[in-house]
Amino acid sequence: MTLEDFLDGLQTLLALDLQEVxxxxxxxxxxxxxxxxxxxxxxxxxxxxxEETARxxxxxxxxxxxRPNRTIGAPASELNVIQFIPEKxxxx
Numbered sequence: 001m002t003l004e005d006f007l008d009g010l011q012t013l014l015a016l017d018l019q020e021v022x023x024x025x026x027x028x029x030x031x032x033x034x035x036x037x038x039x040x041x042x043x044x045x046x047x048x049x050x051e052e053t054a055r056x057x058x059x060x061x062x063x064x065x066x067r068p069n070r071t072i073g074a075p076a077s078e079l080n081v082i083q084f085i086p087e088k089x090x091x092x
Contacts, residue, residue: 012061013042024060026053 021038022029026049038045046057 009061010043012064013046016042016060016064020060020064021057024056024063026056026060
């Protein structure tokens with residue numbers, strides 16, 4: 001595993017949403033206490049999860065990574081970013 005692989009995995013873990021996690025079977029869509037626990041520290045949550053839950057979360061990560069148009073691991077210059085620059089206000 002390279003550093004890039006590791007960071008890509010962490011970024012994928014952090015990018016998961018409740019729908020993806022619940023669709024994998026890692027938790028119920030209605031268990032907001034568990035979701036909040038996951039969101040507070042996803043890496044620690046994964047490490048402490050039982051094997052079945054960890055495998056379900058891994059499935060969610062694999063599904064997320066295979067989605068089209070993902071930007072995880074892309075350099076910032078390649079991200080789709082829109083910058084709004086305020087117009088200059090001229091005094092009257």
